[in-house]
Amino acid sequence: MKMFPELIKFLFTGIIVLFPFNIFCQNNSDPICGTVTSAETLDYFNTLKPQLKHYEAAFMSSKKTQKNGKSISKNYIPIKAHIIRSSNGDGGMDTSELENAITILNNTFGNAFMEFFLCNGINYINNDSFYHFKSNQEQSLVDANNVSGVINIYFTETIENASNEYVCGYTYNKKNYDVIVMQNGCAGNDSSLAHELGHYFSLIHTHGADNTCMTKEMVNGNNCSSDGDQICDTPADPKLTIENVNNFCRYIGTETDSNGEHYTPDTKNIMSYSMKGCRSHFSEQQLARMYAYFMTTKNYLACGGEDAETKISESTNIKIYPNPISGEVIYVKQTSNKEYHSFTISNLMGQVFVSGKLTNNPIHLSHLPSGSYLITLRSNNSKMVKRLIK
Structure with a gap:
């Protein structure tokens, strides 16, 4: 009876040992x-x-x-x-x-x-x-x-x-x-x-512009605006690789800068060469x-279309309300010249959910799922895009 638990323990240990190697x-x-x-x-x-x-x-x-x-x-x-x-x-x-x-x-x-x-x-x-x-x-x-x-x-x-x-x-x-x-x-x-x-x-990459040389950026940040990635809130990076970042996204390297200070790079920065699954911000x-x-x-x-200019703005002579959408309808009000005559409402992939002529009547959106949308207003020679939230 004791052999079975020992066998399970042996197999589990083997999986744990092999897992980092596979990653x-x-x-x-x-x-x-x-x-x-x-x-x-x-x-x-x-x-x-x-x-x-x-x-x-x-x-x-x-x-x-x-x-x-x-x-x-x-x-x-x-x-x-x-x-x-x-x-x-x-x-x-x-x-x-x-x-x-x-x-x-x-x-x-x-x-x-x-x-x-x-x-x-x-x-x-x-x-x-x-x-x-x-x-x-x-x-x-x-x-x-x-x-x-x-x-x-x-x-x-x-x-x-x-x-x-x-x-x-x-x-x-x-x-x-x-x-x-x-x-x-x-x-x-x-x-x-x-x-x-x-x-x-x-x-720029957090380790700097040159992928072949060690960064000249100092750990103490004295030259952070001129070396490395020239950004001062990203720590000096000796170039992250699978050799100096472990499976827990921790830096395990021993490199030092010219002052002898050990690097403490951000392994989760998107612009690093850290493992892709670690990079998040x-x-x-x-x-x-x-x-x-x-x-x-x-x-x-x-x-823009072939013959149309697109303006993308949040502060224009167009008022769309309520936004975020709180009920089943929205209103579009043009506060000056009524140059826009039609509309479409689409998601960020361009899938159109609602379209029609622009009037003083409400636009009904009861069937619209919750999410982020774009409302496109068109005139004879231009179009404007604004964001909608439901």
């Missing part, structure tokens, strides 16, 4: 981030710093005085999703996976006053060559499919960079070039898509930097 193996095979922060990019960021500091200060002030002071309006940021499939239409990211990815992004970026939504549906690209994508194909892919004025995110099965390495995704820090390429598997892991969008909005100053970069460099983003 490490899985993470070791994960594709890396393919975004390159060049010296040219760093110089570009330095030229923007005076403007960035202005908006960063406004962001921090708003955070401190949200209850008593003027708050910052949320920015609604359009995404054009390009789902790449095989030539016969097989494969590709599922729409439910895309919806989940956008939901995760909005939970992650909400504190940066950002909310992403799908602009004008999904573009499906059926092409075997792009399905297993190599970065030297980018120009032909972008030339044929890019939409101006929105963030174009291309979701594909695999991505291989110029060094023949498989990468999770990559992007650029260029004005008026709004491209992110993501591997399908990485897009759904809760942190990699947010990581690439962090790069898109100017964030941006720091407050990272959020401020992304907000400032949007306001200075990317504030042209707007979801």
Whole structure:
């Protein structure tokens, strides 16, 4: 009778011993981030710093005085999703996976006053060559499919960079070039898509711009604004890997800086190279930097049609009430010229629930599930998007 409990104990111990090994193996095979922060990019960021500091200060002030002071309006940021499939239409990211990815992004970026939504549906690209994508194909892919004025995110099965390495995704820090390429598997892991969008909005890896050298940022933070990721509330990072982060997301490395001080990096920061399952948040100053970069460099983003300009705003001559929706109807009141003549109400994926002509009559929403929505108001030559909460 004693042998059976001992056997169970032996098997359980074996599973515990093997479990971390399996986790490490899985993470070791994960594709890396393919975004390159060049010296040219760093110089570009330095030229923007005076403007960035202005908006960063406004962001921090708003955070401190949200209850008593003027708050910052949320920015609604359009995404054009390009789902790449095989030539016969097989494969590709599922729409439910895309919806989940956008939901995760909005939970992650909400504190940066950002909310992403799908602009004008999904573009499906059926092409075997792009399905297993190599970065030297980018120009032909972008030339044929890019939409101006929105963030174009291309979701594909695999991505291989110029060094023949498989990468999770990559992007650029260029004005008026709004491209992110993501591997399908990485897009759904809760942190990699947010990581690439962090790069898109100017964030650097927490270990610094160079992936091959140890950071020069000091543990005491003396050079935090000029070295490492140039953000001062992210601890100096010697470059996190599966070798120095354990399965409990704890840093177990022994590296020291040039003063001999041991690093204590944040293993849960989204812009680190920690295990993808550990990464869950941006720091407050990272959020401020992304907000400032949007306001200075990317504030042209707007979801327009072929011949229409889209304004996305929370303070205009349009009043929508009650919002949040407390009953079964809402009213839309135009306080000046009645230029908008029709409306649609859709979710963040672009699925339309209600549409019609804009009148003084109430819009009935009793069948609308609880959640976050966008109401789009259209005129002859423009459209406006505002947020609805139910």
